[in-house]
Structures are given as C-alpha cells and as structure tokens.
Amino acid sequence: MSNPAIDAAFADEPAFIPYLAAGDPSYEASLEYVEALARGGADIIELGLPFSEPIAEGSTIQNAIVRSLQGGMTVGRYFEFVTDLDVDVPVVCMTYYNLIYQYGDESGPEPFVRKAKSVGIDGFVVPDLPAEEADPLREACDRHGLDLVFIVAPTTDDERLDRLVSLSSGYLYIQARLGVTGARDDVSNETTSSLDRLADYDIPKAVGFGIKTGEHARDIIAGGADGIIVGSALVDIIAEGTETDSPTEEPAAELESLCQELKAGALEGAQ
C-alpha cells in the first residue's frame, strides 16, 4: 500500500525531490524558501524536522539544523509549518527516530504519524531507523496510509535489499555514495551499480547524496533512476544568504532557479 500523491509524482516523468530543513534560518523565511522549491518544479518535498544529533548529515545540513533549532523550531512548530505551507505537491517528513518516539506513547509511534497525517504529510524518511527497528513505525504508517521510505546504501547486500524493498513504500531512497549528505563535484559510479541491482524491483528509485547540478540530475536519470533527491546544494544557498544577510527574495529566487535547472536535467535524462 502506498500513498497516491507520492505514486502520482513518479507516474509520468522523473520525480525531482528537493530537501530543506524546516525553519532554516527562521520560520517565515523558511516558508518562502520551501514554496520556492515548489515553484521551481518540485514533485515531492522532503522537509527536514531538525534533530540535535543528526548522525547521517554532513556539515551543510548539520549547520542548517543548528540554524533552525536556534530559530526556535520545535516539533509543534514543525506541524504548524506544514499547515501554513502553501504548496500543491506531497511532503515527506525527514527526521530522526527519537523525535517520532518521544511524540508517541505506550502504543508506539502512532501519535506522531496521526498528527503528521492531519497536517498533510504524506510520508517519512528516517535515516537512523534501519529495517531491524522499523516495525512499529511501518505499522503506524500502514494504518494511516502514509509512506515510509527506506534508504538503500552502497553496502546493502542482496538479502538486506529484499527486506528493505518489502518494507519500503512510495519510493526507495538510493544513497549514491558511502558517507554523509553533502554536495559533490562528481556523481559516484556506486550509483550506477546500485541502480543495476535494483532494476528488477517494481518500486520507484530516487537517488540522493551529492547531487548538485542539472548535469548530475540528467546522468542519474539516464542511468535508470526514477527520481533525484537534492539537499545540500540547496541548503548552501540559504547558508550563503543567511551569512550575507540578503533579503529573503534573493535566496528564494536562486533556489527556484537551481530547482529549474535540476528538474530540466532530470527531464533531459529521461529522453
């Protein structure tokens, strides 16, 4: 079972999936930045709910999380943020398990999922939740019709891959390279071998970790991916805008234009 809005995002053409941390660097500015992603052609938005110990993130997103938390982001404010957000594409919440767990009760993580659904969230990516620990969240997502997206790493062997595919709904997040998130100058050839291994599985495959240009996007889609996930390259724009104290419109325009480039690259790769 998977969420129809997310299925639709992959239906006709490759999905472009940008990520930003909600509330970076402030609630109001971040609303504008996330809406710029949608204007730039986002098919799904991965919206980070910041956690103080983001062990899977490189320095770019760690700094975004610090800015967001310093700007007053909390779990409650995050749900308000999603409610206030004026976009017409599905939103996937990317966060760490402790925040989901603390919102829960004896029944497990269900209260978080229920609340997420009520504000319009369509799915989750939880980087520190491997298949081994995922059953309670998987069940809660099934109950509410939300997707739970698992990450496939270059180190994932075939046995684990089968298990991840059977647990995952919506799409699979293909980690393009070992390590943490962060924009890179080249696209890893680990990506191609991951995509080859996955060709026979009937679930959309979105590739992330390191993508920053339209050319990367084109190559990855041409290599067999169904979508691209881009985070750090976009967060860099906000970091710079924050550092130079630019008016919100400027980074927002840059975000929109980089999104257009990435989306165009993805479409070109699908030709």
Next chain:
Amino acid sequence: MPETDTTFGDYGGQYVPEALMPAIEELTDAYERYVLANEDGFMDEFRERIHDFGGRPTPLQRADNLSERYDRDIYLKREDLLHGGAHKLNNALGQVLLAKYMGKERIIAETGAGQHGTATAMAAAHLDMPCEIYMGRRDVNRQRPNVFRMRINGAEVNPVDIGRGTLKEAISETMRDWATTVENTHYVIGSIVGPAPFPAMVRDFHRIISEETRRQTREQYGRLPDSVVACAGGGSNTMGIFADFTSDSPFSTAPDSNTDADEDVSLFAVEAGGSSLDVDEERGVAPNSASLSTGSEGVLHGARTKLLQNTDGQIMESHSVSSGLDYAGVGPELAKLVDDDRVTPVNVDDDAALEAFHRFSQEEGIIPALETAHAFAFLETDADLGEFVVVNVSGRGDKDLEAALEETAKRDLPNAPTMEVFDE
C-alpha cells in the same frame, strides 16, 4: 542473520543508518565467534596481551586512611594502575585486536576526557594499526596532556567544532567517518553505548575487572563485598566492575559464581550531578550528566536508553566538571539494571567531586581522575554501604591537574592546597 539478542529489556537496539548495518552484522558475527566462542584462540590472545602489555591483574588494595575515616573496610580496585592510567585499555585493546582478526585496516574512535583516545592510540600502536581520534574542541582544550599522548603514540587527533564540542559531538562525528569508511575501518566505541553488539561487547572486554574483584575479595577478605561503588558516565568502568555481580552476563556461569551471594552485593552507580540537577528546557541545557537518575527513555547514538532530553526529544547539552562523565546518555544495560532495581543510581555534584579529589589525593596518596573522584565523594553520604566496600578507581588524575586546579581556584574548598608557592 546473527542470533544474538540486541536488547536489554526495553533498552538497546540498533538505531543506525542503513549504510552501517552490514558492518554491524559483520561485527556481531565477529563478536560471537571470537569473543563469545574464543574462535582461533582470540580471547586467549586478548588475555595474554592485557596481562603482558596492560599489566593485569590490577591490585585490590585496602585504603587504610579512608577505612578509618568511614569506619568500614574500603578497598580500592586499582584500574588506575592499568597501562595508560585507566580501565579504558581493556576495551581498546580488545577491540583493536578484534579489528585485526576481522581484517580491518584502520581504527577510529571518539574520546571525551581523552582516556579512551589515549588507550586506543596505545593499542593501535601496539598492534600496528593506523588510528584517528575524534575529540570535541572543548575537550581538546580541557585535556591537553592526553592530546599530546595520542599524538606521541602516532594517532591523528581531529577536533570537532560542532555544538558544545564534547563527547556527544565526538561520537556523532566518529559515526559520520564510519559511515564513509565502513568497508575497511573499525569504530572502537569507548563505552557500553551505541548500537548492539557494542554495549555487550565492550562490557565483555571490561568484565575482567569484576572477575578479578570477585577473586581478590574472596582471597583477601574471605567473601564478596557488601557494596561496589563506581562512577558512571557512559558506564564502561561501571559495567566492568558490576558485570559478574549481575545475572545477565553470558559469563556469569564462571566457576566461582554464586547467584545468591551476588544478589546481596549492592551496586552503586555514581553519576555527575554537575552544578545542578535542574534543567533549562528553554536553552536545552542540563547542567549535569545524571541520565540514570533524572533522564527519560529515548534513542541516541544507536540505542534506546535513558537520556537527558527536552519534551520534544532534542538532546540536552550536559555538563560535568569531569569530561569523561559529560554525556547526555548512558549504556542501555545500566538503564535496564536501574529499572530492575539491581543498580542504584546516585549522584554527586561538581563541588563534592572536587573536594573528594583533594581528600583522596591527600589521604591515600593517589590522585584520582575527576570521574573517579565522584565515586569517592559518594562515600561521604550516609548511604547504607555495609562493612566491606569496593570502589573502582577507574583512572588516575594526571590528565586532570590543570582542570582540577582551575576549578578549585573558583571555589572555596576547605581541603584544597594553595598554590602560593608560585607567588613571587
């Protein structure tokens, strides 16, 4: 799929990124074969090396002056006499040796006070493995002598600038390195924390402390102690000396074990009360490191355990005068033993720990680590410790001299020496 249980009751588990899971599976397999089943004589080699290189067994010594002061028999388990000056070598040597058996080519580790970093650097030099240590910037500044020691043993030291620059950030950063280099690198985690199998495996390398303590108390005193007291941050020295007094250890079927007698041994885990047990939810600061005493259940660094966190689940910045206790989490096995009422969590504040640091130095001629000083400060309380008490001297205080004198100068401690000898 490995069969080992990954949890301790409600605690433990494996909350790590998928990229690390294959390495965790590989490590679980190696733990079961080499550590639990002594395949290829691994544990024999470990015991030989911790004896010859490490200097085990460490003595159990009667503290005559403290015994008189408290009117009970106080014995010291002298882990400060282990090579390197702390219990940390047991685990570091065990894991670096295991990494060699697993065919890994590189060692990484985090360190707080620098004791685990120096132990890992020594073990890596001893076993000829390249080694990189991650250490929070604040700890680098608080523990300079240990940074020098790591560098002199040939290890790289990478300061971590994110956050408050203490153990929590160092662990996160080491996990990030491991996520990048997992194929040829072993992460020597420094305490009984992290994803399974680390908490059980680290305990098993340290349990030699409790094995010796049981034998030595029987030989020297004719029976097991009434109480065992150890400081607890992450909890590795704590579980090291508690392990064979609890029934959960896979080794508790040791020939001399006697579960009934063990149940009569009280186990006290002394946490850092810091400057206060109150938390500042607004600023996300808990000015202590008392996660067993005051924490709540949550997920951090790969395990479900007791944590210092706010209501959302954001991890608090902890505090202790002692870097080695300055951590917002604690080993999942200790969390379970506390819930089971097998271990009693207690805490003492910064002031009491410093006072105990000076008292112990003067009365027994042993300068303790500031971590260890917390265990001695607890002796001042009126807890029911019985006639015969063993205190784990988890480490010596040479690394802390600068910090201890600086912190002492800020306070009016009745028993602190002045440093006026330096005045013109």
